């Protein structure tokens with residue numbers, strides 16, 4: 001009988017699951033397609049719920065030393081109309097968002113993966129799998145095979161392996177993406193708030209403090225996010241060019257000018273695409289999907305990495321007995337939370353990234369006004385903080401926290 005569990009993908013979901021399972025004494029093999037994974041990626045805002053998972057892993061202090069506490073989210077229109085004004089402190093005096101570079105988070109997670117003795121196979125592209133009553137056989141590129149007791153798919157929104165699960169599912173590439181980069185914060189640049197400026201839903205710039213890339217890096221970074229339709233992402237460097245994009249950013253939000261001085265080369269801007277993923281359930285016998293592979297969503301709500309950490313934590317809390325049973329119990333634990341955030345993401349994203357006219361008009365008229373009502377503000381921050389499990393009531397209870 002194979003003993004170890006295979007995890008495919010060493011992103012936030014796969015690395016965190018490897019850590020939490022190894023901590024519970026499970027033998028783990030982690031397969032990653034990239035030969036030499038590098039700690040890179042966009043800035044992330046980790047919510048209080050995800051921070052609790054980092055605390056459970058003993059990693060929150062290090063994450064705080066690398067990242068930055070974000071107290072407030074503020075977004076407005078060019079005419080100065082406040083659309084979003086949310087403060088974590090008004091939700092709870094000790095709550096904050098943790099702005100961190102994905103690379104810094106991955107560096108911490110991968111270090112812990114190694115410390116725990118997880119067998120990590122880099123440059124191992126998993127091409128398919130077959131399962132039977134006793135285990136799962138992975139097919140690796142190059143023809144090799146590997147046998148495991150169970151398989152956890154954590155290989156992102158665009159996973160093709162997911163299609164091998166006999167579960168009703170659909171994945172839709174989102175029509176909007178973004179270019180983003182992390183730039184050094186100019187002296188005096190605000191370090192405590194996530195700042196957004198919107199023109200309708202067709203233009204958006206976001207600035208988020210994200211701290212340092214690693215312990216050796218003295219410079220604190222600001223993550224710059226510029227929304228673009230996917231159709232315009234293709235070949236934007238040749239068609240539009242860096243100068244024009246910088247000009248558009250400065251026209252929308254002149255305060256960004258000191259930061260843009262650090263943007264000298266189009267190669268600094270990376271492209272991001274995402275997909276909405278829906279699965280009727282996340283397990284099929286001995287195979288489970290987690291992270292973006294299971295429930296990819298647009299980054300508007302800032303929940304993807306947060307959800308990946310929670311998935312890993314909740315999965316480990318169910319370990320015991322046979323794997324199909326573990327996966328089924330995990331699915332029951334996660335259902336309400338993931339269903340709520342899938343719906344919220346689908347509902348809110350067109351208000352921020354689309355060519356729609358009515359939805360952003362309503363956003364501009366009512367979000368700022370509604371946010372001034374204490375109850376609405378409290379609920380909005382509860383959504384952002386990752387606590388909601390239903391539209392009217394329901395609050396996430398993390399196992400053992």
Ligand SMILES: Cc1cc2nc3c(=O)[nH]c(=O)nc-3n(C[C@H](O)[C@H](O)[C@H](O)COP(=O)(O)OP(=O)(O)OC[C@H]3O[C@@H](n4cnc5c(N)ncnc54)[C@H](O)[C@@H]3O)c2cc1C
Pocket residue numbers: 008009010011012013014031032033034042043044045046124125126127154155156157159161178180272273274290291292293299301302303304305306307308
């Ligand atoms: C611009 C942007 C901003 C974001 N902002 C936030 C935010 O503020 N807060 C937040 O919580 N989330 C945010 N997110 C979302 C967050 O980054 C993701 O939800 C999170 O990183 C998902 O991690 P994952 O491990 O599920 O998938 P991924 O990070 O996609 O990792 C998948 C891994 O699987 C590997 N892989 C793929 N196929 C195979 C295969 N066949 N065999 C072996 N390996 C394979 C890949 O190489 C990769 O390493 C943002 C995303 C973007 C794009």
